[in-house]
Amino acid sequence: MEISTMLKTLQDPMGIPFYPIVFQVLMVLTFALHIMFVNFTIGTTFLSLYGYLKGGEFWGRLSKSMVKATTANISMAMLLGVAPLLFVQVVYDPFWYASNALSGAWVIGFIFIMMAAYGLTYVFYLKKDSQRGKGFALTGITALGLFLLAGLIMHALNYQALQPDKWLGWYMKGNAVNTSGTSLQAFQLPRFLHFIIPSFAMTGIFLMLYAWYFQKREDMDQGYLDRVGVIGAKMAFLFTALQAVIGFWWLLSLPGEFNFISNPIFMSGAGLGLVLLALLYKAQNAPLKYAVPAVTGAFLTILGMSYAREALRMKYAGRFGYSIFDYKLNIDWGSTVLFLGTFVMGLIIIAYLLSIAYKSGRTAGLYDATPLMHKWGRASIVLLLMWIVIVAGLGIIISVRNYL
Amino acid sequence: MYPIWEVPNLTAGIILAVIATFHILPSHLSTSAMWFNVYIETKAYKEDKPELLEFIRKYSLLLLVFAYVTGSLSGIGIWYAATVANPRGISGLIHNYVWGWATEWVFFIIEVTGILMVVIVGILAFMLSPGKWIETGNFFDGFFNKTYWSQLLVRTTLMFAIAAVYAIAAAARLKNEEVRKFIIKTASKWGLAGLLLGGTAFFWYLKTIPAAGQELIQTFAPQGLKTGIIASFVLLLFYFIYANLKPLTIRLVTAVLAIAVLFAGIWSTERMREIIRKPYVISQYMYSNQIIGNDIASKNVTSETNLINQKGILAVSPFVPEPLRVVNDANMIEAGKLIARIECLSCHTLDKSGLRPMPQMVERRGFTDAEEMKVFLEGLDGYAYMPPFMGKKKKKNALANYLVSLNR
Numbered sequence A: 001m002e003i004s005t006m007l008k009t010l011q012d013p014m015g016i017p018f019y020p021i022v023f024q025v026l027m028v029l030t031f032a033l034h035i036m037f038v039n040f041t042i043g044t045t046f047l048s049l050y051g052y053l054k055g056g057e058f059w060g061r062l063s064k065s066m067v068k069a070t071t072a073n074i075s076m077a078m079l080l081g082v083a084p085l086l087f088v089q090v091v092y093d094p095f096w097y098a099s100n101a102l103s104g105a106w107v108i109g110f111i112f113i114m115m116a117a118y119g120l121t122y123v124f125y126l127k128k129d130s131q132r133g134k135g136f137a138l139t140g141i142t143a144l145g146l147f148l149l150a151g152l153i154m155h156a157l158n159y160q161a162l163q164p165d166k167w168l169g170w171y172m173k174g175n176a177v178n179t180s181g182t183s184l185q186a187f188q189l190p191r192f193l194h195f196i197i198p199s200f201a202m203t204g205i206f207l208m209l210y211a212w213y214f215q216k217r218e219d220m221d222q223g224y225l226d227r228v229g230v231i232g233a234k235m236a237f238l239f240t241a242l243q244a245v246i247g248f249w250w251l252l253s254l255p256g257e258f259n260f261i262s263n264p265i266f267m268s269g270a271g272l273g274l275v276l277l278a279l280l281y282k283a284q285n286a287p288l289k290y291a292v293p294a295v296t297g298a299f300l301t302i303l304g305m306s307y308a309r310e311a312l313r314m315k316y317a318g319r320f321g322y323s324i325f326d327y328k329l330n331i332d333w334g335s336t337v338l339f340l341g342t343f344v345m346g347l348i349i350i351a352y353l354l355s356i357a358y359k360s361g362r363t364a365g366l367y368d369a370t371p372l373m374h375k376w377g378r379a380s381i382v383l384l385l386m387w388i389v390i391v392a393g394l395g396i397i398i399s400v401r402n403y404l
Numbered sequence B: 001m002y003p004i005w006e007v008p009n010l011t012a013g014i015i016l017a018v019i020a021t022f023h024i025l026p027s028h029l030s031t032s033a034m035w036f037n038v039y040i041e042t043k044a045y046k047e048d049k050p051e052l053l054e055f056i057r058k059y060s061l062l063l064l065v066f067a068y069v070t071g072s073l074s075g076i077g078i079w080y081a082a083t084v085a086n087p088r089g090i091s092g093l094i095h096n097y098v099w100g101w102a103t104e105w106v107f108f109i110i111e112v113t114g115i116l117m118v119v120i121v122g123i124l125a126f127m128l129s130p131g132k133w134i135e136t137g138n139f140f141d142g143f144f145n146k147t148y149w150s151q152l153l154v155r156t157t158l159m160f161a162i163a164a165v166y167a168i169a170a171a172a173r174l175k176n177e178e179v180r181k182f183i184i185k186t187a188s189k190w191g192l193a194g195l196l197l198g199g200t201a202f203f204w205y206l207k208t209i210p211a212a213g214q215e216l217i218q219t220f221a222p223q224g225l226k227t228g229i230i231a232s233f234v235l236l237l238f239y240f241i242y243a244n245l246k247p248l249t250i251r252l253v254t255a256v257l258a259i260a261v262l263f264a265g266i267w268s269t270e271r272m273r274e275i276i277r278k279p280y281v282i283s284q285y286m287y288s289n290q291i292i293g294n295d296i297a298s299k300n301v302t303s304e305t306n307l308i309n310q311k312g313i314l315a316v317s318p319f320v321p322e323p324l325r326v327v328n329d330a331n332m333i334e335a336g337k338l339i340a341r342i343e344c345l346s347c348h349t350l351d352k353s354g355l356r357p358m359p360q361m362v363e364r365r366g367f368t369d370a371e372e373m374k375v376f377l378e379g380l381d382g383y384a385y386m387p388p389f390m391g392k393k394k395k396k397n398a399l400a401n402y403l404v405s406l407n408r
């Protein structure tokens, strides 16, 4: 069967309920957030281990804060991974499902690996103080190893998906089929590193941000924070530079026919990366002052790079005549409005929750909300109640109309 | 048709069922336990009983680590398992309900877990009873279907019984006897209320199930599952009553046993839900073996059965080795096995043991002759729970030969 015909046959006949560009934008945006927290997770796990093994007052303290941050970062990475997981299946279903089905055992294994890694992180976090002794670091080391393995599985599944011309070959064993799903078939080192190395750059920026954030708290040791900031800025700069090198390595290993270097989306992503590098260079002298610009620049770079990753996927898919913009449409306004409405409501509420957390974390004692915050909080509750009333009302009307 | 993932002696579907059953415990727990905590906390402040807060701390940690972590990961696990067990099934759901899931995701992010159930039940109920959606293709017609409200009520009431079982387990090891007694007594009341309301709602739910499903329950559902549902219900009922009368005698072992009973009950109801959907994965649209069996005109989707009957299953499926596309004497058994994997594997393992093993099925009917087997295949959809055999004559012949080869 022709590969382009195969991809068309595999597409879901239901079509998609809204224009593909919307799914694409949401997919890229949420992927950028996902990978940023994946980076924080791997980097903070690493730092907490490093600090634990090195010992001493400064590193011991940093290690403690980092492992606490890991537990939060990993849940964020997971929550934010769900959204691209959903959207990629909407517009790239043939690629996603074929690749997953070919490695079924790994797909299921991924879940257990994540559970083990998450569990071990908690053990490391909760028992760290009572269990001094270097051997205990093994829990953390195993957790880090499992996180990296999880990343490797994600990478292999994504990279397999991009090569439909090889699927049937991977599936066949002699004249019969191999249904065991126990192999991962594709791996590209520069691509994998390009997603993992930024962990250390991003965690450097995370440290800068941490120092900047807590400097306003009188109960925090300023000398400690300054040192954290300096280490962060150094990490951020060095690893961003390394990342740029790996980026070019990846670029050179892509199929020549893509001519990806001249792709405008790639160029913007890479350009943002270089600006970030310059910014981080300047930040070496005053890490705390540059913390906010650095994280902003880093997020924009990640977003640019995530769109470049999508542009690359379009190239791979385009080889076989597949474009998400040809997807059959079955526009469903009702559910689209439901989501967009909920999404806007969610943004209002999340902004409220974030600003409360931001403000209360910066105050040493109890935090007193301003009248504006009170109003915002009440508005959030009203919005939620309205949501419930509208959806329940809709449900009742539809049920009565259809079944009574 | 995507590549097939086969789990020897088990089937991928069973992996999915185990993860899904497991997921129900922590996910329902994280919602209902919140209410329980709020209740105990208010009591602690109102009646000035700080020792109650000790319990909350313990229970909350259990909740955090157990319910939150395993709950969200096993939730993703269901999705991953569905992806490899039945990719076209999950794809069909996603292409209709992507905005529903995305809405659910927003509530996840803002941590309003109470709403999650309201959304996901719509999609689950849709698989069982798509109702007017079959004609209109409309999101909300499928969502607010005949079993939506009854399932929502069953799940929201029973989740308090789940929270109670856990609360008792968490309290069983408290040192302070006063607190232990109070928590176990309170929890057992919550549990009883949840169980009784849930049990009542369950009868309503049974009534709302479509006629075909009702018939399957009566004629076909394994007695073991029915017994599992009733027995776990009765056992938990006695457990809560006993815990209420003699709270201090409950040990951790007893409490853990109660969790096992709960698990068995959930397992039975979930398997039952799947059985009454047979032969479909999405009722009246897609068969369990991922073949689209009916037109959905409003979405411009046509049934695939005609195409497969005209061209043959091995000709239209993408993931078929070229040498097997055309059946001949030499590749007959191999081709037959691939057809069985495509059309039958979702409900029968091809191994000697596991889920309704095909060798046992063939042996049970004593088929040894390919001609006889072919006649059986022609009448396959005479069984209410099986889809028809789809494919051309040659393919039927190959499948029949493969099947009788299992009975040697």
Ligand code: HEM
Binding pocket: A027, A031, A034, A038, A041, A077, A078, A079, A080, A081, A082, A083, A084, A085, A086, A088, A114, A147, A148, A150, A151, A152, A154, A155, A156, A158, A159, A191, A192, A195, A196, B076
């Ligand atoms: C610590 C654990 C994790 C790590 C290290 C990790 C790492 C990665 C990496 C490196 C990629 C890019 C692969 C590539 O394009 O080559 C990726 C993509 C992805 N990850 Fe994760 N991930 C983790 C957890 C998760 C979880 C729990 C989910 C599901 C909820 C998830 C969902 C996704 C999805 C859907 C994509 C692909 C998005 C797309 O194709 O646009 N990840 N992840």
